[in-house]
Amino acid sequence: MKTARILLVFAIATFxxxxxxxxxxxxxxxxxxxxxxCQAASTGCGAPRVSLLDNQYCIxxxxxxxxxxxxxxxxxxxxxxxxxxxxxxxxxxxxxxxHSISGKDLWSYDLKLCNGACSAPALEIGTGQCQEGYGxxxxxxxxxxxxxxxxxxxxxxxxxxGVCVGE
Numbered sequence: 001m002k003t004a005r006i007l008l009v010f011a012i013a014t015f016x017x018x019x020x021x022x023x024x025x026x027x028x029x030x031x032x033x034x035x036x037x038c039q040a041a042s043t044g045c046g047a048p049r050v051s052l053l054d055n056q057y058c059i060x061x062x063x064x065x066x067x068x069x070x071x072x073x074x075x076x077x078x079x080x081x082x083x084x085x086x087x088x089x090x091x092x093x094x095x096x097x098x099h100s101i102s103g104k105d106l107w108s109y110d111l112k113l114c115n116g117a118c119s120a121p122a123l124e125i126g127t128g129q130c131q132e133g134y135g136x137x138x139x140x141x142x143x144x145x146x147x148x149x150x151x152x153x154x155x156x157x158x159x160x161x162g163v164c165v166g167e
Contacts, residue, residue, distance in 0.1 A: 118153025
């Protein structure tokens with residue numbers, strides 16, 4: 001009987017030893033390490049308010065349009081014949097003054113105006129540093145969801161130039 005017990009203990013020890021050394025222990029897959037998420041930016045970034053102050057201001061028979069927009073607003077003419085300059089006014093707003101380079105009057109053009117506070121960080125997509133659907137913001141070393149194009153804080157404003165009379 002003693003021999004049977006010793007053989008049983010030996011068989012169990014051999015089984016446990018073989019099981020432990022066989023590498024059949026289940027290993028959990030490593031979870032990918034992602035960069036932290038950025039602080040959530042404000043949602044619903046709105047386009048700047050635009051006020052047309054004058055569209056018949058004339059210099060040498062060339063009409064100018066004068067717009068008032070909040071400070072920090074960026075703008076871009078959508079027509080190569082339109083030239084604009086800006087100046088900060090004492091009321092805190094920006095005055096954007098535009099005219100036709102070729103001197104056109106009674107003319108409409110588009111001006112793209114964007115809220116400067118809405119500029120989203122440049123995100124690198126597909127770097128493997130962020131989970132799917134997010135981009136890496138290298139400046140802040142974090143992951144962020146790309147901003148929807150509808151909330152970019154920009155608007156296209158149609159400006160109608162008048163005509164200079166009696167100058």
